[in-house]
Amino acid sequence: MMWMYLFIAFLQNMGQKRWLCLLAIFACLLSFSCGRVLKLKGDDVRPVYNHTLAITLVEYASAVYMSDLTELFNWTCERCNGLTKGFEVLEIIFDVEHCLQAYVGVAKNLNAIIIAFRGTQEHSIQNWVSDLFWKQLDLNYPDMPDAMVHHGFYSAYHNTTVRPAVLSAVQRAKISYGANINIIVTGHSMGGAMATFCGLDLVVNEGEENVQVMTFGQPRVGNADFASYYSLLVPNTFRITHEHDMVPHLPPYYFHFPQKTYHHFPTEVWVRDLSFSNLVLLSMEQVCDNTGEDPTCSRSVVGNSISDHLRYFGVDLKCESWRQCTIVMSNDHEMERFSKKDSKGNLLLSRTVPSTDINGTKTIGSLEILDANAKLANPLNSKESLAENDVVEFIVLLQNMGQKRCFFLLSVFACLLFLSHGRVLNMKRDDGRPVYNHTLALTLVEYTSAVYMSDLTELFTWTCERCNGLTKGFQVIEIIVDIQHCLQGYVGVAKDLNAIVIAFRGTQEHSIQNWVSDLFWKQLDLNYPDMPDAMVHHGFYSAYHNTTVRPAVLGAVRRAKEYYGANINIMVTGHSMGGAMAAFCGLDLVVNEGEENVQVMTFGQPRVGNAAFASYYSLLVPNTFRITHDRDIVPHLPPYFYLFPQKTYHHFPTEVWVRDLSVLKLVHFGVEKVCDKTGEDPTCCRSVMGSSISDHLWYFGVEMMCETWRQCSIVMSPEIESYSRKDSKGNVFLSRTIPSTKVIETKTLSKTGVSSL
Structure with missing residues (x-):
């Protein structure tokens, strides 16, 4: 250890010149950091990157750099707003001896404990020693032979006051907020390295399961064996790297010694800035491969930028000013009851966790929201069906009009849309809002597009032209084709999402039945208990509840849960009328089936109920997102009469709201705006005239319609007859018994006959 003290003295004597010395050392070492990549041991199931979560956590990682502990503790600092607003700090740890800082708190909108670690302080000799102490240390964890880790980073977490304070705060939070609350660990630079060891510690030594780690500009922390074990034990980990940031290239990767050299674990997300005339227009994110050292990501460039290291997603990741390892407490007297110091002067600020549970019963105005497991009575009576005389007469009218009916319908829409404007009725709901996941949206839009396919053989075996990309490996359990009402949906399991996916098809262009459902705008009482005044769209409600769709969907969900476990997530999606059916399905699963892990994401969905219904729905199925595209006409229907x-x-x-922007008509990209909690944000799609059909038929560049304009028909091979059955009305069901193995192989079957619906 004598060389370390000599090195510290050397740096202190050099004064400001030490930066030049350090950069010279880095440059020499980086010149050796290149070559082939060692393949890691790991499974093939990869977590899904969440862009919105990343831009939220980068704000948490930025806030931990603040020096005023009073403002940080009260979450009133200049960086304590934006997406982190409402965060509650439980513990701040300031280790004076090693110049380390971290905090633990609860983000109620994420239903998660957040742990954030600060990165290197520029003038802290202690931090620089930790950074440069590259000697590898045996990781004496059980069943991890040959795993070696960075001595300095490991010690910064394990051999200081940080670890016991963090674990204690986590235990206090779990006692109050429940054992199943998520834990998200984040940090920047050296703080990212500490976050890595914290996440592993929580899983291995504390037995935690719901742990996610997301770091920014993190250096390497161990060898290839460590990276393999880590990726298996903490798979929900993302390392965000920025353009030419130099720190992820350190300690260097020596390709001549693949077993001994430092090696990153997966999954890296490389962020590159797309600029025009030195103006950054947008950031492009590349989710890298599962080796941890993807040669097409940050390793494809030279890590020579400090500025790229200090800003991620436009957020500063450094102290407010260049300073020594100091803190500020703006109101020492007020903070005394929260603070304590140990014999070495290390400071802890602790808050007693409140007794209320974020998952408990919420009272909104005069509405008390019941436990999601409470069984509610069966909904509307099936006697309210599409067979009423006025509907039959309307069908006959449309049929007699022939091709002119499209012009008739568009003229009706145009007249109604002119009346659809004005002020917005504020809704009753809580303030805890779910986090939008851009990557999940890109995945679900592909599932929604696939449900339009008419070849049931290819859809059932998931070999259709739209059954690839982000949905590859999906297993269909049930396909429902309701011939009587021209409806189609499917249920299956996406193992990479650990979720049952339910998808509903939208309106078929030539289907009279679908147009009747769309235009049957009469509002119907929703006879769910404790939902007074809730009214819903008769046509959309009946399309889900009063057809063969609902029992087939619920039966498939139960079969999937029996095999994959009761805690598997359920994601419901659909486009256009299919989005409306998805909304009713999600509500049905929560209210009548007692499901808890239900998420709904729809595309180009019309309105489905009145304001009272919208309030109840948002409280019962809060994890719901309606994606709208620019001037898509359908989200403006039925009209809103102010x-x-x-x-x-x-x-x-x-x-x-997704808007299409372009730069010089060369670069096209979509800008997504998460709108307010009213449901009718006047700054989102309601700020423009809903005049585009093409915007309705394309979302995120994915086609949301049938392959060809055709009558309501399907294609099915005789080879899948063993999976199919028909009821007395000719409705078709393709059902797969849940396999005994978790991975099944499907073969491509030939297409033969066409069945007209």
Whole structure:
């Protein structure tokens, strides 16, 4: 250890010149950091990157650099707002001896404990020693032979006051907020390295299961064996790297010694800035491969930028000013009851966890939201069906009009849309909002597109032209084709999402039945208990509840849960009318089936109920996102009549409005805006006229319609007859018994006959 003290003295004597010395050392070492990549041991199931979570956590990672502990503890600092607003700090740890800082708190909107570690302080000799102490240390964890780790980073977490304070705060939070609350660990630079060891510690030594780690500009922390074990034990980990940031290239990767050299673990997300005339237009994110050292990501460039290291997603990741290892407490007297010091002067600020549970019963105005497991009575009576005389007459009218009916329908829409404007009725709901996941949206839009395919053989075996990309490996359990009402949906399991996926098809262009459902705007009482005044769209409600769709979907969900476990997530999606059916399905699963882990994401969905219904829905199925595209006409229907705010149709939250932008007509990209909690944000799609059909038929560059404009028909091979059955009305069901193995192989079957619906 004598060489370390000599090195510290050397740096201190050099004064400001030490930066030049350190950069010279880095440059020499980086010149050796190149070559082939060692393949890691790991499974093939990869977590899904969440862009919105990343831009939230980068704000948490930035806030930990703040020196005023009073403002940080009260979450009133200049960086304590934006996406982190409402965060509650439980513990701040300031280790004076080693110049380390971290905090633990609860983010109620994420239903998660957040642990954040600060990176290197520029003038801290202690931090620089930790950074440069590259000697590898045996990781004496059970069943991890040959795993070696960075001595300095490991010691910064394990051999200081940080670890016991963090674990204690986590235990206090779990006692109050429940054992199943998520834990998210983050940090920047050296703080990212400490976050890595913290995440592993929570899983291996504390037995935690719901742990996610996301770091920014993190250096390497161990050898290839460590990276393999880590990726298996903490798979939900993402390392965000920025352009030419130099720190992820350190300690260097020596390709001549693949077993001994430092090696990154997966999954890296490389962020590159797309600029025009030195103006950053947008950031491109590349989710890298599962080796941890993807040669097409940050390793494809020279790590020579400090500025790229100090800013991620436009957020500063450094102290407010260049300073020594100091803290500020703006109101020492007030903070005394929260603070304590140990014999070495290390400071801890601790808050007693409140007794209320974020998952408990919520009272919103006069509405008390019941436990999601409470069984509610069966909904509307099936006697309210599409067979009423006025509907039959309307069908005959449309059929007699022939091709002119399209012009008739568009003229009706145009007249109604002119009346659809005005003020927004504020909804009753809580303030805890779910986090939008851009990557999940890109995945679910592909599932939604696939449900339009008419070849049931290819859809059932998941070999259709739209059954690849982000949905590859999906296993279909049930396909439902309701011939009587021209409806189609499927249920299956996406193992990479650990979720049952339910998808509903939208309107078929030439289907009279679908157009009747779309245009049957009469509002119907929703006879769910404790939902007074809730009114819903008759046509969409009946399309889900009063057809063969609902029992087939619920039966497939139960079969999937029996095999994959009761805690598997359920994701419901659909486009256009299929989005409306998805909304009713999600509500049905929560209210009548007692499901808890239900998420709904729809594309181009019309309104489905009044404001009272929207309020109840947003409380019971809060993890819902309605994606709307630019001037898509359908989200404006049925119209919103501002003169009758209690009676008119009203969207539920949360809308995500996608607008198409272009630069010099060369670069095209979509900008997503997460809208407010009213459901009718006047700054989102309601700020423009809904005049585009093409915007309705394309979302995120994915086609949301049938392959060809055709009558309601399907294609099915005789080879899958063993999976199919028909009821007395000719409705078709393709059902797969859940396999005994978790991975099944499907073969491509030939297409033969066409069945007209």
